[in-house]
Amino acid sequence: MDDRDRFAPAAAGAPTSDPYRRYANALGTVRLPAAFVDLDALDRNGDRLCMRARGMPVRLVTKSIRSVGVLRYLLDRFPYLQGLLCFSPAEAAWLASQGFDDLVVAYPTVEPSEIARVAAAVQGGASITLMVDDAAQLDVIDRCAAAAGTSLAVAIDMDASTSFPGLRFGVYRSPVATAKAALALADAIARRRHLRLDGVMGYEGQIAGLNDAVPGQRVRNRIIRTLKARSIRDVHRRRGAIVAALTAAGHRLRFVNGGGTGSFESTARDPSVTELAAGSGFYLPGLFDHYAVTLGEPAAGFALPVTRRPAPGIVTCAGGGYPASGPIGPDRLPKPWLPTGATLIDNEGGGEVQTPVRLGTADALPLGAPVFFRHAKAGELCERFDTLLLVRGDDIVDRVATYRGDGQCFF
Incomplete structure (x- = not known):
């Protein structure tokens, strides 16, 4: 398949308006954790x-x-x-x-x-x-x-x-x-x-x-x-x-x-x-969220599966300990993205084997449901995953290798 073919526009039809539901639908049959790019x-x-x-x-x-x-x-x-x-x-x-x-x-x-x-x-x-x-x-x-x-x-x-x-x-x-x-x-x-x-x-x-x-x-x-x-x-x-x-x-x-x-x-x-x-x-x-100039919108993220529900309004996801380089601080941690209003727990952050998340509403997510995160830095996300899922509209249109997936590590 030609590289341009794999990125062809989706068929006519408006994608799901709710971003959480759209990504959840697209990644519904994918093994999690998984990384993706919204084309x-x-x-x-x-x-x-x-x-x-x-x-x-x-x-x-x-x-x-x-x-x-x-x-x-x-x-x-x-x-x-x-x-x-x-x-x-x-x-x-x-x-x-x-x-x-x-x-x-x-x-x-x-x-x-x-x-x-x-x-x-x-x-x-x-x-x-x-x-x-x-x-x-x-x-x-x-x-x-x-x-x-x-x-x-x-x-x-x-x-x-x-x-x-x-x-x-x-x-x-x-x-x-x-x-x-x-x-x-x-x-x-x-x-x-x-x-x-x-x-x-x-x-x-x-x-x-x-x-x-x-x-x-x-x-x-x-x-x-x-x-x-x-x-x-x-x-x-x-x-x-x-x-x-x-x-x-x-x-x-x-x-x-x-x-x-x-x-x-x-x-x-x-x-x-x-x-x-x-x-x-x-x-x-995530590190580019707060500029006086509007820089764009999130286009890449990763999904972790809910594996525990330890307390009302809190779910625990598998994996997620993907901090970014630079001075140590909360801004270097992955940001819960969707569902809207989700936040990390201050004294736990993102963990190597599990990451607890406080939901923004009282509605609990079922076990196996995805929580979507954004990495603090752009390319460092790819050091954690072999593959990027390419999403257009409501669908995964292809999968491409990261440097890691190609067996490359340059530092």
Whole structure:
């Protein structure tokens, strides 16, 4: 079956209006726990991202998708998606073997075995760009390229965090924060016989990945928005200076990548940026619920079966201990999604073998009934399941493998 065939629109007829009932009907004969993607919601999220990008090309972030079948669908469905932003060199080499091209690895590596896989793929005709932010990384990459008898493209990852008095607003990624530092690294790249500079990336995670409209936190929201506004000006100024300095020095840049799902509007206004990046905006996980800008709607989740009814208004589900990476806190736990109003029990959370849930109404769910959850992060859901069920309307239209289902684990 062709990938496009499996995602064909459902037959005419309105789907069930109640979302819980719709998903419960669709997954009625499926063994639970199970993960799924709602293709109708996925399409709407893709249309929204297109509108927000305002004509700028978008590099699809594989870390947030982690399924070859879904990657193919998105690239075919949305022409504004151009190329992939990968999270591992080994992943990029594997995706190249699956027929994908124009692959940029977002994070540096000094693991020779992974770089060797990339060099072999490039020698075979693939287009893969590695990320660097330190001259010491260049030596390993150059040696691997020489051993493979090829040259490798690299991109400079700039620091997009902003330093305020007593506060680092952003993440600890790259040490390349100024045009001077970028020029020094670019010159070091030029001195390596088997390397060439291909582009610049600057991911402003403190803007793209930070909630700024959390209910009940009006003061915090105002502070975050103020910090974001100041950081946007700082990032635009420094990124523009870096790109201008590299260009003036004769370095040719194929791309300047910036942003993420939560920062399309501000990043697209930076004239030095040539492409955006997005992935989470397609599945829209729990950590993207509270932004001043409407980002979309949930399109991916997982279902756990009710196996116990320990007290009135409470059911206990099998499995569910799927926390997300990052700072430990309640926002990293899976979110009960449907039925509406369901919540976790504070002193239990999501458990490895069972997860109790307080229902929003007095109506009890029968044993075996599903409770639907959303993961806090997008692609990390796929590390827990071999298969994604593809739902359109009231029906499962197909099943596709996750990276895990394809036997792949990149970290």
